[in-house]
Amino acid sequence: MAGKVGNMENEEKKPLLAIVGPTATGKSAVAVELASMIGGEVVSADSVQVYRGLDIGSGKISKDEMVASDGERIRHHLLDVVSPTEHYSIARYQEEAGAAVADIHRRGKIPILCGGSGLYIHSLVNVSYRLGKEERNTAFRDALKGEARKNGLQTLYQRLQREAPSLAAKIHPNDERRIIRGLEKSEKGEKTAAVPNWDSPFSLAIFGLYLPRPALYSRIEGRVDKMIELGLVAEVRRLLEEGIVPEAQSLTALGYKEIIPHVRGECDLKEAVRTLKQNTRHFAKRQITWFMRDPRIVWLQMDRLLAAGSGGVAEEITRILPQYRQEILLTQRIL
C-alpha cells in the first residue's frame, strides 16, 4: 500500500527542466531555444536579474533575445520583480518562483529553470529547502554585528556553540554571516541543521553547461567587454543618480560594485574592468564548485556543441531527455 502511494506520487510529479552552469556559458539562449522546442516557459534563477534596471551588468536577456529562432516569443518569469532599493531573499524567490512554476504547469506548459544562482535553484527544486514565512530580523542581525565588532567574533561563535552545537559544528569560526544566521535560527528554536538531500517535488532534469576553464575565461572576458560597449558605465551612473545607495544589496552585485568606483572617479575604467573580469572568474569558479556537487546534473560539453549554436545545444537536450528522465527517477531513489 505504502509502495503504491509512493508510485502514485511519482506519477503525479510535474516535469521541471533546468539549465544551469557558470556565468557566460550561454544558458539564456539555450533555454529560449529549448522552450520553443518543447513548449516551455523560462523561469529565471538569478539573484540579480530580479532587480529592475540592472540589465547590462546582470547579463539580463533582452526582449529581442527572448524570441527563438523559429520566431516564437518565449515568456520569462522572475525578471524585474523588485526595485533595486529593495532587499530580495531566497525565501521570496522560493515563493514567487514556485508560484510561477505552478502557473506554468496549470497552463500545460513546461517550466525551464535557467540561471546561475545555485542556492535559488536548490530552494525551488529540493524538498528539503521548504522555507517558512519569516521576516528577517535586521535589528537582531545589526545588534549581533555590533557585538562581534566590540567583543570579537569568537564570542558570538562560542555563544552559538553553547546554544546550538550542531549548527555551530557546520560553520567556520570566521564566517560571521553564517554565525549570525545560526544565532538567529537558534533564537527561533531551530537548533539543528536541515539534513540535505536531493529529493525533488518535480520530475526533474537538470542540464549543466560545461566549458573548459580557458574557454570559459575567455568568454567571460568577452562578455565583460561587451557589457562596457553596451553602456554598463552609464547604467551604473543612472542607478546612482536615481538615488540607489552603493550599499544596497542590488549594487553589491558583480558588475556594479566594480564599476561604482570608476563612476565616482576613484579609478580608471581599465582598472575597473580588470577587477570585474577577475571577480567574475572567481564567481564562475564558485558556481562550478557548487553545481559539481549535484549528482543529478547532466553536463553538456559546450565547446563541442557551441559550434552548432544554442539551437544545437537545445536539440541535444531534447534528444537525451527521455533517457535521462528515467535516470533521474533512479537517482532520487538511491539518494
Next chain:
RNA sequence: GGCGCCAUAGCCAAGUGGUAAGGCAGAGGACUGCAAAUCCUUUAUUCUCCAGUUCAAAUCUGGAUGGCGCCU
C-alpha cells in the same frame, strides 16, 4: 668607459649568520532565509649564477650576468 644601488614564487614583497613572513594572482573546497554574498584550504627542498669564509649563508667576501640611476 667610471661610480653607486638592486637581484627572493607568475606579480608585489619581508627577511641583514641559525634552516624562506605576508599580500595578490593561480588551484581546490564549503555553502539551507544577504548567495553575483560569505567563508576555508593550498602554492619556493630554496633566494640570478660561480667560487670562497663559516659548524651553519638568501644574509658575509670575490667574481660573472642582468636591471636601474648618476657621472664622463
